[in-house]
């Protein structure tokens with residue numbers, strides 16, 4: 001593959017490989033209507049998802065900086081094989097800190113007849129990874145942009161080990177919103193959640209859609225396969241559909257915590273809300289040869 005960004009004329013319109021100023025490869029996907037998504041080979045992280053009008057839908061901090069191996073603050077970092085600090089590994093696991101490769105099987109640049117364009121990335125553990133997490137796996141990440149601008153992420157994790165292993169997982173999705181005080185999150189009403197701000201204690205959500213007036217860091221358990229974030233001011237609704245991902249993590253650091261995060265602006269908590277499709281409470285266990293699939297689909301629809 002040519003790393004300067006040129007492929008055939010046809011594929012150039014669909015997927016372009018570029019290098020950022022840090023020398024990291026990014027893949028830019030474009031659909032026929034001009035919507036786009038950018039995926040970094042660092043962490044397999046989606047960095048940007050734009051409408052056909054060029055409107056960015058994912059939050060990225062203006063203070064984000066690239067400090068390998070840490071991920072950039074924003075977009076969709078992948079939490080694997082551990083979510084948060086629920087285990088002995090580093091926070092959110094190591095997958096988001098690794099350089100992924102373009103998977104040649106299937107061929108990397110593919111578009112179907114409906115105008116959906118996809119790329120496939122692959123992560124396998126290095127010898128160093130095996131020292132801290134001694135389980136051999138193949139993690140295939142497919143990122144697709146559909147003709148109508150939906151962003152689809154599919155994680156397939158296979159046990160290529162002789163023994164079973166377990167992991168937790170999240171697509172840590174930073175949504176860009178107008179103002180945290182103005183949005184509503186629907187679909188988590190009456191669910192139980194584990195509150196990270198109260199030693200992971202279990203509580204039950206009330207019957208109303210969630211609104212936000214202080215820090216939130218919760219894992220909602222066993223949710224339905226669809227939740228929605230309504231942004232009144234921007235007159236748009238994010239619809240999040242998921243499969244194989246029973247939990248939903250909801251995170252906003254609010255004012256005080258924001259000030260302690262070096263790569264996050266003091267006021268930026270107002271413009272973001274993390275809503276992650278996740279498998280946290282009950283880790284996934286794979287026997288040798290087994291594969292797990294987790295699928296996330298993000299779309300945005302106009303609303304009043």
Ligand SMILES: O=P(O)(O)OC[C@H]1O[C@@H](O)[C@H](O)[C@@H](O)[C@@H]1O
Nearest residue numbers: 084091092172196217218249251
């Ligand atoms: O700063 P990080 O490691 O990217 O994590 C950000 C946040 O990610 C959230 O998913 C966690 O629930 C929070 O506890 C955490 O603070």
